[in-house]
Amino acid sequence: MTDTTDRTGPGTTLADLPLREDLRDEHPYGAPQLDVPVVLNVNENPYPVAPGIVADIAAAVAHAAAGLNRYPDREFLDLRADLAAFLRVESGAELAPEQVWAANGSNEVMLHVLQAFGGPGRRALSFAPTYSMYPEYARDTQTTWVVGQRTDAFTVDVEHARAMVREHRPSVVLLASPNNPTGTALPLATVEAVLDECSRLSQGAVVVVDEAYGEFRRSGTPSALELLPRHGNLAVSRTMSKAFSLAGARVGYLAASTAFVDALRIVRLPYHLSAVTQATARAALRHSEELLSTVGELRTRRDETVRWLRDVGFEVADSDANFVLFGRFADRHAVWQGLLERGVLIRETGPAGWLRVSIGTADEMQQFRTALQEVVSQ
Numbered sequence: 236m237t238d239t240t241d242r243t244g245p246g247t248t249l250a251d252l253p254l255r256e257d258l259r260d261e262h263p264y265g266a267p268q269l270d271v272p273v274v275l276n277v278n279e280n281p282y283p284v285a286p287g288i289v290a291d292i293a294a295a296v297a298h299a300a301a302g303l304n305r306y307p308d309r310e311f312l313d314l315r316a317d318l319a320a321f322l323r324v325e326s327g328a329e330l331a332p333e334q335v336w337a338a339n340g341s342n343e344v345m346l347h348v349l350q351a352f353g354g355p356g357r358r359a360l361s362f363a364p365t366y367s368m369y370p371e372y373a374r375d376t377q378t379t380w381v382v383g384q385r386t387d388a389f390t391v392d393v394e395h396a397r398a399m400v401r402e403h404r405p406s407v408v409l410l411a412s413p414n415n416p417t418g419t420a421l422p423l424a425t426v427e428a429v430l431d432e433c434s435r436l437s438q439g440a441v442v443v444v445d446e447a448y449g450e451f452r453r454s455g456t457p458s459a460l461e462l463l464p465r466h467g468n469l470a471v472s473r474t475m476s477k478a479f480s481l482a483g484a485r486v487g488y489l490a491a492s493t494a495f496v497d498a499l500r501i502v503r504l505p506y507h508l509s510a511v512t513q514a515t516a517r518a519a520l521r522h523s524e525e526l527l528s529t530v531g532e533l534r535t536r537r538d539e540t541v542r543w544l545r546d547v548g549f550e551v552a553d554s555d556a557n558f559v560l561f562g563r564f565a566d567r568h569a570v571w572q573g574l575l576e577r578g579v580l581i582r583e584t585g586p587a588g589w590l591r592v593s594i595g596t597a598d599e600m601q602q603f604r605t606a607l608q609e610v611v612s613q
């Protein structure tokens with residue numbers, strides 16, 4: 236454990252405090268935040284918000300600031316309506332504002348899901364390798380974490396998924412699609428098979444398809460939003476952190492049945508979404524087309540990066556996201572370190588031997604390629 240001695244207080248250490256037993260050996264989660272020239276480690280959009288949109292967001296925040304003596308709109312139905320309108324344009328989904336939920340990043344949305352549907356004596360199921368935050372939501376809500384395995388191609392085998400649902404009887408199933416850190420999108424048939432198996436469980440289960448990278452999916456890859464009209468226990472989560480270039484604003488959301496959303500409303504803290512956040516998100520959504528205008532270019536560069544990595548001899552996972560998982564390295568840490576020494580920060584994550592690189596600007600990807608060739612030719 237890191238040194239947690241309180242140097243400003245009476246010398247208390249974490250061991251002196253009644254921390255929950257199951258948190259004793261845990262560490263705060265997060266990728267290194269290092270000040271280097273080329274940051275390609277947390278799947279952000281490399282393009283900052285354009286000046287005109289910044290001005291509109293600033294004006295909206297100024298307007299909200301004039302009312303900050305009051306608590307914000309607890310139900311934020313205006314923002315939920317704006318998000319529903321966006322999903323209608325993006326995926327053709329017909330959703331009422333009451334079918335949309337939002338929170339401080341989809342991380343908090345997922346925590347709401349686990350608070351409402353997980354808990355002691357219950358199980359959450361996913362398929363590894365997948366998003367490393369999922370087991371943390373489970374831990375924090377004292378939900379038992381159960382994990383199946385993805386195939387060698389990082390997809391989810393339908394029979395394995397069905398068997399895991401039957402055996403473990405989860406109350407929550409989390410399916411990332413496109414998956415992080417592999418970039419793999421799931422066919423809707425897989426999601427439907429999981430929904431079908433869950434419908435056979437006597438206590439029922441909810442299924443969350445995490446589409447944090449949905450906007451980057453290749454053409455022909457469907458969104459699970461299509462399945463919502465037929466499944467009241469399904470939710471599709473999205474975020475403004477990735478394609479929208481708005482990671483700093485902390486806005487994530489999901490679409491589901493009204494009943495599903497009503498369950499989340501029970502566990503959310505009152506006023507969890509600040510007036511500043513609501514104003515920021517609504518102003519950004521007025522410019523969604525311009526904000527998402529970099530997505531096409533990033534997808535093209537993603538496909539080019541996959542091709543280049545394969546051409547120079549790496550193994551590369553197919554990607555529907557704005558990052559690429561590649562390998563394999565006998566000592567991936569040495570490669571990660573070598574890139575860092577050349578000013579390029581990527582992510583040491585996923586199965587042993589693999590590394591993940593986010594798609595940056597053309598110049599950043601050139602620096603990544605040059606650095607990688609130097610490192611591996613040593």
Ligand SMILES: *Cc1c(COP(=O)(O)O)cnc(C)c1O
Binds near residue numbers: 278339414473477482
């Ligand atoms: C980045 C990411 C998110 C989004 O997190 P936010 O809290 O919205 O920033 C959600 N799910 C996955 C799989 C991610 O990689």
